[in-house]
Amino acid sequence: MDYIPVASADMSGCEEAYATDAIRSSWVSSTGKYLEQFEADFAELCGTRYALSCCNGTVALHLALLGLGLREGDEVIVPSMTYIATANAVRYCGARPVFVDIDPATWCVCPNEIEQAITSRTRGIIAVHLMGHPADMDAIREIAAMHGLWVVEDAAEAHFATYRQEPVGGLGTIGTFSFFGNKIFTCGEGGAVTLNDPQLYIRLKLLRGQGMDPRRRYYFPITGYNFRLTNVACALLCAQLERREQILARRREIFDRYTAALEGIAGIEFQPVASYARIAPWMYGIVIDSQVFGRDRDELIQVLSDHNIDSRPFFHPLHNLPPYRETAAAQTNSLHHSVELGQKGLMLPTFNSIRDEQIDRVTTTIRQAKVSTPRIRRAA
Numbered sequence: 001m002d003y004i005p006v007a008s009a010d011m012s013g014c015e016e017a018y019a020t021d022a023i024r025s026s027w028v029s030s031t032g033k034y035l036e037q038f039e040a041d042f043a044e045l046c047g048t049r050y051a052l053s054c055c056n057g058t059v060a061l062h063l064a065l066l067g068l069g070l071r072e073g074d075e076v077i078v079p080s081m082t083y084i085a086t087a088n089a090v091r092y093c094g095a096r097p098v099f100v101d102i103d104p105a106t107w108c109v110c111p112n113e114i115e116q117a118i119t120s121r122t123r124g125i126i127a128v129h130l131m132g133h134p135a136d137m138d139a140i141r142e143i144a145a146m147h148g149l150w151v152v153e154d155a156a157e158a159h160f161a162t163y164r165q166e167p168v169g170g171l172g173t174i175g176t177f178s179f180f181g182n183k184i185f186t187c188g189e190g191g192a193v194t195l196n197d198p199q200l201y202i203r204l205k206l207l208r209g210q211g212m213d214p215r216r217r218y219y220f221p222i223t224g225y226n227f228r229l230t231n232v233a234c235a236l237l238c239a240q241l242e243r244r245e246q247i248l249a250r251r252r253e254i255f256d257r258y259t260a261a262l263e264g265i266a267g268i269e270f271q272p273v274a275s276y277a278r279i280a281p282w283m284y285g286i287v288i289d290s291q292v293f294g295r296d297r298d299e300l301i302q303v304l305s306d307h308n309i310d311s312r313p314f315f316h317p318l319h320n321l322p323p324y325r326e327t328a329a330a331q332t333n334s335l336h337h338s339v340e341l342g343q344k345g346l347m348l349p350t351f352n353s354i355r356d357e358q359i360d361r362v363t364t365t366i367r368q369a370k371v372s373t374p375r376i377r378r379a380a
Contacts, residue, residue: 047169098331124149133274
């Protein structure tokens, strides 16, 4: 029985040829034709004036927040249901993430919760497009404009998802992306920021490149960072973007096959999709109701593992993790939707080269794992 990983990078296009070309050109660091091409192409595809590559998605968030002037004592509103990098980048700047709950209708940050969490120290909002689903950007931008806040789109999992037919990445003040190995488009490690403001672009570019004045070599007017991505990595990304329609089409086929095979299994719920959204098909996620399915999420993970199938739980809500537990304890807002999703959510193997028969094996294993006599809910 072959092993089915939860993710696998697809390098079946011109990745090897372009990376080899970059190596042979000797332009292997942070300058070269592939870097320039990737940034131009990615900005166009995201509908923004500018894109800046950087060394990973966490750095993209950090760079965005530095460019926006976030500093010690400031607060940023962050959904609790997201990968920890979202909150870590806030803390890197000495600021405090204020956690809010998600909307169960989208799994993204709830605008009503944002409104209630704003204080005199709030400087901005990070809108995470969780699991490839765009957050409700009209409502978020309206709140931000009312209170004079900036909005960062964390689109690490949502390459080319659309909100009301507009691509993510250009819907806020800055968009940030990840190209980690399990993402839809990847170069192993990598990231990007997208934006429209020319002055902010100049500042971000300065910060990314050690703070060196572009007109005066080895003169540094500010303290900067080495957040650059290599020409070799961008060669891989250029090859990935060439196949973007093919990659996205295959991902949609995978999602449709999973849904068709799992529909009708009591105790399994699917990712909701709002009418305004076309999701980026990242990881196929389901929610397990243990009282109906007969097993909880972690038990199902073990069953899948026993059948040589990898899977992942959803993220732990950030407010319950040790680095943030103490500061989050002072908050009075409820985060029960994030907690519930963190306890019940399961990500299934999702990658371009997964075979249909492998998807069928995953779904058959899940169907057979259901306990025919569901658990009886005990009275309180």
